[in-house]
Amino acid sequence: MGNRAGGGPLIRLQLKVLRDMANIVHAEGAAAAAGQAPVLSINNIEVIYDHVILVLKGVSLDVPQGGITALLGANGAGKTTTLKAVSNLLKAERGQVTKGSITFKGERVDTLNPNDLVRRGCIQVMEGRHCFGHLSVEENLLTGAFTRKDGQAAIANDLEMVYNYFPRLRERRNSQAGYTSGGEQQMCAIGRALMSKPTTILLDEPSMGLAPQLVEEIFEIVKALNDNEGVSFLLAEQNTNIALRYAKYGYILENGRVVMDGEAQALRDNEDVKEFYLGVSGENRRSFRNVKAYKRRKRWLA
Ligand SMILES: Nc1ncnc2c1ncn2[C@@H]1O[C@H](COP(=O)(O)OP(=O)(O)OP(=O)(O)O)[C@@H](O)[C@H]1O
Numbered sequence: 001m002g003n004r005a006g007g008g009p010l011i012r013l014q015l016k017v018l019r020d021m022a023n024i025v026h027a028e029g030a031a032a033a034a035g036q037a038p039v040l041s042i043n044n045i046e047v048i049y050d051h052v053i054l055v056l057k058g059v060s061l062d063v064p065q066g067g068i069t070a071l072l073g074a075n076g077a078g079k080t081t082t083l084k085a086v087s088n089l090l091k092a093e094r095g096q097v098t099k100g101s102i103t104f105k106g107e108r109v110d111t112l113n114p115n116d117l118v119r120r121g122c123i124q125v126m127e128g129r130h131c132f133g134h135l136s137v138e139e140n141l142l143t144g145a146f147t148r149k150d151g152q153a154a155i156a157n158d159l160e161m162v163y164n165y166f167p168r169l170r171e172r173r174n175s176q177a178g179y180t181s182g183g184e185q186q187m188c189a190i191g192r193a194l195m196s197k198p199t200t201i202l203l204d205e206p207s208m209g210l211a212p213q214l215v216e217e218i219f220e221i222v223k224a225l226n227d228n229e230g231v232s233f234l235l236a237e238q239n240t241n242i243a244l245r246y247a248k249y250g251y252i253l254e255n256g257r258v259v260m261d262g263e264a265q266a267l268r269d270n271e272d273v274k275e276f277y278l279g280v281s282g283e284n285r286r287s288f289r290n291v292k293a294y295k296r297r298k299r300w301l302a
């Protein structure tokens, strides 16, 4: 008498334990905190570059529908790699997801190509505000609509919407993008992503290299897009301070692992986050006792 698939008390017990573990994993994270099913879910992914360089070592995170979720961490923590794993852009860099899974709106998307993901409503705005420098601002925006099949009128309508969110782009619509300012190029990159009519935007370091006032202006527009258009954001940022002011939930990456996650307010109040990421140091940090405490606390990052 053999064991039938799914039968046997031991196997049933193991399945139950696995199901419970899965439930525990899903009970945490940004989507659970927002009381919603996630629109995007990254489950325990591992990423390797050049077949040998292990960069992500089991990253899991959720992006709730209609929320702004921050992915924080210092240089080289793995933020960009995480976003590129979602949008299937790793192949071009000799990288691959070797473990885990990624689902968007409940569908496994790890094997899709980048265009297919854009058609499903998820698009990445790359770090370093890549625009086509020799095209005008408006031509750049229109390239964002190339996956659409809903006709010229709908596209013109959305172009108008982008100009309403970014009045600076309307002013510069005929300028060659390569000659516009860094802030205008960042706006152009976000505007181009909007032209694909996304429901979710993966936004990589929008603050990079921009003056604080301009960073604020861009984050205000992100907030408005989230409030008015219901666009969900996964926001990779080194600038913890501004990201936690606009996000509802945050994940902190260190060396390719999520070392902490929580509601933005809780992260802002956390002593370790304050010390290591917000640059707010406690009193008398230099005393020996506090140096020891510093080292002890720093261990969670190791
Ligand atoms: N194409 C690649 N080949 C090999 N290693 C890479 C490649 N791209 C990134 N890495 C390495 O992967 C690690 C994570 O890089 P990643 O760009 O994801 O970090 P990041 O958190 O976005 O950093 P930053 O804030 O500087 O943009 C780094 O150690 C980096 O050197």
Ligand SMILES: [Mg+2]
Residues within 6 Å of the ligand: 079, 080, 081, 127, 204, 205
């Ligand atoms: Mg990066």
